[in-house]
Amino acid sequence: MIAPWIRDWRGRYWGAAPAILAPENTAEVEAIVIRAGELGVPLVPQGGNTSMVGGATPPADGSALILSLRRMKRIRELSLEDNKVVAEAGVILDDLHAAADAAGRRFPLSLGARGSATVGGLVSTNAGGTQVLRFGTMRRLVAGIEAVLPNGQVYHGLSALKKDNRGYDFNQLLIGGEGTLGVVTAATLELVPAVTDRCVAWVGMSSPEEALRLLRVFEAETTQVESFEIVPEDSLSLVLKHIPGTRNPLSRLHPWNVLIEACATSPIAESPRTVMERVLAAGFDDGLFDDAAIATSEAQANDFWRIRESLSEAEKARGPATQHDISVAINLMPKFMVEAAAELAARFPGTEASAFGHLGDGNVHFHVRAPVGADPAKWYAEQAPLVTAYVHDLVVASGGSISAEHGIGQMKREELERLGPPARLSMLSAIKRAMDPAQLFNPGKLVPDWTYNDQANS
Numbered sequence: 001m002i003a004p005w006i007r008d009w010r011g012r013y014w015g016a017a018p019a020i021l022a023p024e025n026t027a028e029v030e031a032i033v034i035r036a037g038e039l040g041v042p043l044v045p046q047g048g049n050t051s052m053v054g055g056a057t058p059p060a061d062g063s064a065l066i067l068s069l070r071r072m073k074r075i076r077e078l079s080l081e082d083n084k085v086v087a088e089a090g091v092i093l094d095d096l097h098a099a100a101d102a103a104g105r106r107f108p109l110s111l112g113a114r115g116s117a118t119v120g121g122l123v124s125t126n127a128g129g130t131q132v133l134r135f136g137t138m139r140r141l142v143a144g145i146e147a148v149l150p151n152g153q154v155y156h157g158l159s160a161l162k163k164d165n166r167g168y169d170f171n172q173l174l175i176g177g178e179g180t181l182g183v184v185t186a187a188t189l190e191l192v193p194a195v196t197d198r199c200v201a202w203v204g205m206s207s208p209e210e211a212l213r214l215l216r217v218f219e220a221e222t223t224q225v226e227s228f229e230i231v232p233e234d235s236l237s238l239v240l241k242h243i244p245g246t247r248n249p250l251s252r253l254h255p256w257n258v259l260i261e262a263c264a265t266s267p268i269a270e271s272p273r274t275v276m277e278r279v280l281a282a283g284f285d286d287g288l289f290d291d292a293a294i295a296t297s298e299a300q301a302n303d304f305w306r307i308r309e310s311l312s313e314a315e316k317a318r319g320p321a322t323q324h325d326i327s328v329a330i331n332l333m334p335k336f337m338v339e340a341a342a343e344l345a346a347r348f349p350g351t352e353a354s355a356f357g358h359l360g361d362g363n364v365h366f367h368v369r370a371p372v373g374a375d376p377a378k379w380y381a382e383q384a385p386l387v388t389a390y391v392h393d394l395v396v397a398s399g400g401s402i403s404a405e406h407g408i409g410q411m412k413r414e415e416l417e418r419l420g421p422p423a424r425l426s427m428l429s430a431i432k433r434a435m436d437p438a439q440l441f442n443p444g445k446l447v448p449d450w451t452y453n454d455q456a457n458s
């Protein structure tokens with residue numbers, strides 16, 4: 001019964017836990033944290049367990065308890081005057097969307113795991129997704145947080161003050177904190193006007209450079225573009241092969257594809273379809289592409305999106321691969337995608353590198369697949385760490401980040417430690433030591449081990 005919660009979504013990490021605690025309200029979380037502090041028992045906060053970096057998987061030695069927030073799923077308040085919703089940590093993203101929709105509003109963050117990912121997990125990973133281009137990550141969408149801190153105090157930060165200059169921003173510390181600084185019990189989230197009309201297009205392109213130029217044409221012409229996702233031919237082919245019911249929106253395969261969504265939020269706004277046709281016509285005239293399909297129905301728009309949202313699943317079905325959720329400056333990304341893939345293939349013969357995702361945010365998921373027929377266990381043990389180190393070195397050399405949206409968890413902790421930079425690591429360590437001196441919140445994630453080694457810090 002406990003099995004699904006002690007392994008991560010990708011099946012890369014297995015932990016052990018004597019029990020899962022599932023409190024129903026903040027007072028119960030507070031009581032658990034106080035008792036765990038007295039007994040010196042570590043807690044691993046967990047929401048939907050969709051972490052891509054083993055962030056919610058307990059340590060393998062069975063020393064920690066899982067603290068699942070799944071039963072805290074109340075929408076406490078939804079204010080149309082303020083355009084805010086106060087949702088408890090266990091509210092699933094799909095349910096949050098439904099609650100906002102029912103009130104004629106929208107929570108503008110979505111991702112492939114929306115049927116399981118929870119508010120607490122989204123806050124604690126500073127989740128991104130497919131609408132960051134227009135609305136930003138959770139850092140921009142969280143207006144307030146309630147959390148239980150490692151010392152057992154409840155941090156009451158739900159009031160959504162537009163201006164608050166009482167020093168450090170503790171909400172922002174908890175956002176992306178990966179459960180190492182506090183257990184989020186509820187969050188105040190921004191709502192935006194509901195979509196009145198949308199248009200989704202699929203464009204076949206020959207290079208990421210052209211894709212970025214097309215994005216710039218859109219940005220010059222309209223503010224309606226919410227998503228601009230790039231998909232290479234090989235990833236599309238994997239979806240068509242492994243995900244039943246999918247089909248190529250275009251009559252032939254192209255080296256690169258972009259999925260574009262434009263949305264209107266007012267009935268008097270220019271129709272997104274008109275916008276799409278107008279801007280695509282401009283892009284076509286500029287010679288940026290020669291093949292595109294505009295969805296003619298909601299069902300077709302959903303089919304286009306299904307391809308994008310099935311990419312991780314299809315990559316998983318293909319077999320062993322290392323995934324790298326990386327970012328570089330947007331203008332550098334097209335070159336990076338092509339050159340890094342070529343360098344990887346040359347350096348590790350038989351591997352296939354493929355990058356897809358949020359081109360408009362300078363963030364792609366850079367997957368390196370093992371050679372066909374490779375023994376998974378052997379490849380993961382021997383080759384994958386070398387591949388990952390190589391990719392990360394390329395990213396750092398380009399001034400980028402080894403984690404754009406999934407966080408560090410246990411998967412990237414050593415790499416973070418290796419690549420620093422030192423000032424970032426020492427601040428991370430100092431904050432963790434100050435807030436969680438007994439190291440009880442999500443041990444083994446994000447923060448380097450030497451955080452608790454006084455000698456190393458003296």
Ligand SMILES: Cc1cc2nc3c(=O)[nH]c(=O)nc-3n(C[C@H](O)[C@H](O)[C@H](O)COP(=O)(O)OP(=O)(O)OC[C@H]3O[C@@H](n4cnc5c(N)ncnc54)[C@H](O)[C@@H]3O)c2cc1C
Pocket residue numbers: 009044045046047048049050051052055056069089110111112113116117118119120121122123124125126127128129130178179180182183184185312313405406409442445
């Ligand atoms: C198919 C798929 C697609 C995805 N696409 C995206 C994407 O596009 N963008 C993106 O950003 N992510 C994506 N993810 C990753 C994942 O969905 C997000 O990181 C999500 O925010 C995790 O939410 P969760 O509730 O499942 O958290 P969990 O996996 O349970 O936990 C994630 C981290 O948050 C901590 N945590 C969870 N709840 C709390 C809490 N209440 N208080 C304190 N800490 C807590 C955990 O300890 C852990 O460190 C995807 C995952 C999958 C499986």
